[in-house]
Structure formats: C-alpha cells, structure tokens
Amino acid sequence: MVTVAPPRAPAVRRPAAWLVAAAVVLAAPAVLPPFYVYLGALVLVMGLLAASLNLVLGYGGLYQFHHGVFYGVGAYALALTITRLGWPAWVGILLGPLAAAAAGWAIGVFCVRLTRLYFGMLQISLGSLLWAVALRWYPVTGGDNGIHGIPLPAPLQTLSGAYVFIAVTAGLAFGALWCIVRSPFGATLQAIRDNPQRCQVVGIDVRAHQLLAIVLAAGFAGLAGVLYVVLERSVFPTMLFWVLSLEIFVMCLLGGWFTFSGPLVGAALIVVLRAFAGRHTEYWTLILGTILILLIFFMPEGVMGFVGERLRAHGRGAVGRRSAGPAAGRGTPAAVVAEGDGAADPGAGREAATPPAADDAGGTEVARG
Amino acid sequence: MAELLRVEDVHKAFDGFPAVRGAHLSVEAGRVVAVIGPNGAGKTTLFNLITGVLTPDRGRIVFAGEEIGRLPAHLRCRRGLGRTFQLATIFPRLTVFANVQVAVLARQGRSRELLRPAARFGVEETRAILEVTGLLSRADEVAGTLSHGDQRILEIAIALGSRPRLLVLDEPTAGMSPEETAATIGLIGRLARESGLTVLFCEHDMDVVFSVAESIMVMRQGRTIVQDAPEAVRRHPEVQEAYLGAAGA
C-alpha cells in the first residue's frame, strides 16, 4: 500500500539491486529465444498501459472505463505520422504521448464534471466516437484493417532493437510514474480518491487535480501505444474499442490496484496466460472471464494485494497490531463506510453528511451515484 | 473585536423545501460560537452554505470583509475557512500522517508538485499538528482503522492543516464517549486560547455547548431565533419553548 508516511520500502532504495535487474532485463534478447523476447516486450507495453490506468483508477478512484482510447490515439499518432505525413519516426514517437495527453485533456474536461458512472459512460461514448471514426476513415486510418508494416528506423527494425528500446523507455516511464505516485500530487490524488468533498474544504480544487491525473495517465497510455507500434509495426481500430479498455481493467484488478506493481504483475499474467492458452485453445475469452469472476469472489485485492497482506500479517504477528491496508478493511462491514464510497455502493443510501446538492459553484456532486 | 464572519438573511431551498430561510449569524474573531437547534433546524445546511459546499439562494455571507457566498469551497478554504463534517470524513486508506500532510501540502501550494517525494515537505508542520491533537503516536496507522472518536479528532487535525482563521465544526462530539468528549472540548478550548483560532460549531450536547461557547445562536425551522451570550439564550422564552424546555433546567 502506497502512503506518504516516511517510506518503508527499503528495496526501492538499493541501487545495486536495480542495476542487476536492469542488466537482466536488457540482456534478454541475447539469451532467450525470440518468442520470449517478444513476450517480454509485450508484457512491458501492457504493463505500462495498465500502470497508466491505475494512476487514475487505483490512485485516483476514477471509473476510467475507456482508458484504451488514449493508447489507441498514441499508436495511431505514430502510425499516421510515419505513413501519412512522412515525418521521421522520432517525431511520431514524441507526438504519440502528446496527442494522447491532448485527447486526455479534451475528454477529461467534460468527464470530470461528473461522478462515477456518468464519468465512465461519457468517456465510453466519447471514446466510441473516436473508434467509429477510425473504423470508417479508410483513406487516413486504414479503416477496419488498420495500418500494417509501418516502417521504422534501422535500430528498431530487429526484435532485439525494438525490445531494448521498449525496455528502456518503459523503465523510464515506470520510474516517472513512481515519482508521481510518491509526490505531493500523488498524495493529493489519493486523498481525492478517498474523499473528494473533504479535499474541497481543505483547499484542493478537485476537478483540476483529476484532470491533471487524466492527462498524465493518457500521456503514459499514449506512450504504451507508441511502444506497441514499435513492437508490432501495426495499428488496428480494436485498440480504440472499449473491450480492450475493460481488459486493462482486469489486468489492474488481477495484479492489485492499490499497489504500484500490481498492474504490471496483472499485465504479465494476462499476456503470458493468453500466449500459452492461445496455443491450446481458441477459448481464451472464456478463460479470461472465468479468471475475472474468480478474482472478484476470492481475491479482490489482486495478487499483489494478497501478497502484501500476507507479508504484513507475518511482519506484525509478534506485535499484535491489526493488519492494515485495504485488504483487511474489505472483509468487514465497516469497510464499506471506511472506503468512503458510500454513494457508489449499491447497499448504501445517499451520503448522509450533506443534503443532495443539485448544482453548486464548486462542490463535486459526491452524492450522485 | 473585529467581526470575522457575518451571515445575513441567508436562504436555501431544495426542490422547494426551504431548509434555511432567514439565518443570521455574527462571529467575532477569537471567539467560540455555537449554533444550536432541534433536528431539522438547518444547522448543517447553514454550515454547508458557509463553507461553500452549497451556495445560498439569497442572502450574504461575508468573511473578513469579503463576500464569499459565490466562491467555490476550495477557494473559501484558501481564504481561511476550515471545516469538519458531521460524519467523520477522513481519508481512510491513507495513514494518519498522510491525512494531515495532504492538507498541509495543499496550503503550501504544493498539491500539484509531481517530481519530488512528498515525504520531504510539510513534515514538521504535520507533526506539530498531530502533537497538538494527541495523534502523534498513531501517525503510521491507517486512518480507516482508528476508533470513531479518534477519527473525529483526526478530522480536526486535517482541518488545522490548512491553518484556518475560522474553524467550523459540525457536531464535533457526536457519537463520542464522555472521556472523548471531554478531550475534544479541551482541544477546542486550547486551540481557541493558544492560537487565537475562531471556532464555530453546532452541537446537540448542551453541556458541551454551555461549557465552552461564548455566544450561542439558536435556529428553528431554518430561521435564527436569537444570538446572544449563553445566559441570555438560556432565559429566552422562545428558545425555552422550542428547545430547552425538556433538556435545560
């Protein structure tokens, strides 16, 4: 669980361990067969995408139902820059995240006016609009075929080259995300997640912060889209379709969305499972759906949440302190209130703290489901 | 002493239902003022109007000489208004330390700082607030696991993080045991005396009100009946009839 109390994650502080890990990751192409290198690259791409979603989902508490749009925008931006504008790839690689961030701003500006379900619905509709346009605009976007065989600069043309580029970029991106999460903004964002109304009266402009979070998340998602193009050399409209967005959700849930590493773990599991399941069966969707249902019933805090809770329980066993963290809270009835989600939980009525505010100058409509 | 807050003839209706219709309030700097009234009198709505959670349909709200009736809540806070809610609204997943630190960071204008770790900022100030409110020993605990009474105190601590000039407390001792109530009253008294904080609160517990308030405003059905010193209020005929008849002596 990420907090802003004096950090107690000693593992993060040991540079030597990080250097070794980096060396291992970068050495992969020299050691592993191509299929595994490809898989590794895909894991990093999806992990970055899932981590970017988690910035607004796990840390921000927003129902970002169509996060995949920004991923698609970044990918298409790179593809179009190279194939339609004829500009150098490096320009496209920079443009991708920027275009995605701009889309994040455009969509976010309208969505942050709303809460929860409405937020998610409006996002789906705006995103679906983009998908529909991409699907039909043959001359520009390639329509439902997408664009294939996108030419890349020489160093990126081989799998190893692409892999190294992806690994380094993703690594830097994860580092940046880590900084953001530990920063004052990250703390503020989590506070907004826990209680937007409290933040308002503490002097925080909730909407402005949520919008910033969405823009940042969109930018990182766009970067993931760019990396995907580097790996696959193709783009498809399905990258903009909402089903992909829900898959990213599943990755976050599977890994544990209250942890930083959760989304990466979830993405790794899904990508690997899909690759191996794909060899034996064509019913991957069935497997994914079953995993999701089992998760919801038996391990809602995800793999990392589960692991974290076990570690905490061990560490505190002697002292006798109650195991902290959302996992502990979730099982008890009090947790529903403690999660501060009173209005979103179907079991609860309206939040009793304030009367239903129809519209007001600055307060967020917390009470609306 | 200067008047810090003035509420003039404020009205607010919800879908036609008039929750507040003609509320008046005057709070002098450095004082402790209480608002009392039976259930449904409109106290919480009034507090929401003062702190910006709601905007009034009619009337003025003037804080430190500035009309704030139309300002959004977060800007009112920057002007010096702090507040706690009737139900303990803290940040349950963050630690006690982080709960207060968020408010301090906001006051310092750092809430959008992206790159440097939060652990570097506002630490001293946060610890000072936790010490004053008696929560320092609990700094690393997750706020959601605190007892109800401690959560209410944490709420006050969070509000203190924004260094308010006027602290608005909505039923601060609701649901507390006698010991917790006494501790909270002591805290409020200390804050008022030692930091010159102006406190406005509403309560149902009459002992609390009369032990610490210097001026009391009585509301009934959305209206202000009277605002005066405690003894004068106790003797006021309409107040006795509406409210204190059963509880007071």
Add this chain to the structure above:
Amino acid sequence: MDLTAVTSQLLVGLSRAMILFIVTAGLSFVLGVLRVPNVFHGSLYMLGAFVAWTVAARLGEGPGSLWAALLLAPLVVAAVGLVIERTLLARLYQREHLMLILFTFGVMLVLNDLVKLTWGPDYRSVVPPPALQGAVVVAGVAVPRYNLFLLAVGPVVAAALWLFTHRTRVGKIARAAAVDREMVAVLGIDVSRVFALAFLVGCYLAGLGGALVAPTTSITLGMDHTIIIEAFLIVTIGGLGNIWGALVGSLLFGITQSVGLLVWPQFAIVFPYLAVVLVLLVRPTGLLRSVW
C-alpha cells in the same frame, strides 16, 4: 435524394430503434432497480438470437416455427439470467459498485465463448414468419412487413412495461425499491426477491430483442459487443433507470443512424455516437431524470 428513399430509411431506422428500445429498456430497468449496469445484457441479446435460430431450425419449415422461436427464446434467456443472478450476482450486492460491473463483464466474456462453443463461429440467419415476409406499399414506399411488425411491437412492450411498473403490485414495489431499497426492506418486503424479479424482466427483454432482431440481420458473435455499447449510451442519455428515457434515446439513436446513412453513408455509424456526445455535453445526466 428523393422522398421515398428518405421515408424508407427513416422507417428502417425507427424499427431499429424499436429493437434498441426493447433491449435498452431491459438494461435500464435492471439498472434502476439493482443499480447494476449489466454488461452481459448484450450477451443475453445475442443468446436470444441464437436460441431463436435453434428453435426455428429444430421445428423446421412450418409457419409456426418462427413464432415459436419468438416465444421461446426470451424465456430461455430469462431462465439463464435468473440462474446467474441467484447463484452468483446476488452474493455481490454488498460489494463495491465497481466489482459488480466487472463481474458482469466477466460473465459477458464467458457467455461469448460459450455461445461460440455451442454454435460455432459462423454466422446464422433466420427468415421472418411467412405472414410477415414481403413488403407493403405505404404512401408510395415499399415497407417490409416485418419492420411494420417491429414498429408495433415496440409500443406494445413499452405499454406492457408501464402497466407492470405502475399497475401491478410487484411492479410498484420494484419501482419503490429503485428509489429507496432500505425503506422497502423496512416494510417487510424481501428485497432480494424484488431484485430477482427485476433481473428476470430485464433478461427477458434482452432475449426478446435478440429474437426479434434475428430475421433482420445476420446472427454473429460480435452482436453482444455492439449492442451493449449502444444500449449503455442510450441509457446514459435517456436518464439512468428511466424507461421513457430509453425510448427517447433509442429513437434518437435509430433516427440519427438513418440520417447518417442518407447523408454520409461511409460515416453513418459515427452519427449516433456524435448525437450521444452532444446530448451528454449539454445535459450530462441525461435528457430525462434518472430514477434515483
């Protein structure tokens, strides 16, 4: 473009809107009472179409077979939905909202593949009952009889729903539960039975929509994805839980799609989405009031 083309296209759009309405009404009703946006509602729609195909195929060429399909398919789908609700969904009502949505997404994934397992990946088709085949000339325009049938069914379903929620005891209880379930429980009514019933109605409508649409389009595996998005969007612009809102939204959706086909066929699909976006930008909480 001439008047007959316009009229013809609008009529097609209206009958499409009727299907959308039936499906969306089910989704909206469930959303209103249970407060769950059921993502696998679209899968039930798809299931209804496939089951209708199976029934028609089993019963052979006779005139009654299509009518039997239209009658039976929604019932089968409703039964499936009820089983899922009672065994799994009901256990999640106390959980965080997001978990419920994700659960329904999981079921959508599972049902999608189960349909693929059962019927295979090829697309199917079904012809309308003989009485509804062919076209009728109305004001100089040739209108398929089946479309006219759909135009009649829509209002019938709307009326039936209204009667159910306003004139029957269980329906009124369901409406009350949508607004305040604690109060309903306090009155001694078993809220979970109300939920089961509401869910049953919703699933039935999904299956009915699927069965009705079967003769007009190819029955494929992607049906669930497209319809659920459309239904979600219509529910959002109509007002969460509001059945009349579902009607208004469906009409808007169907007609804008027709307009799109007339004006810019290549981008026809964009028009309804654009309309939805415009509505939401102007009235983010929907055209009509949400039921809560």
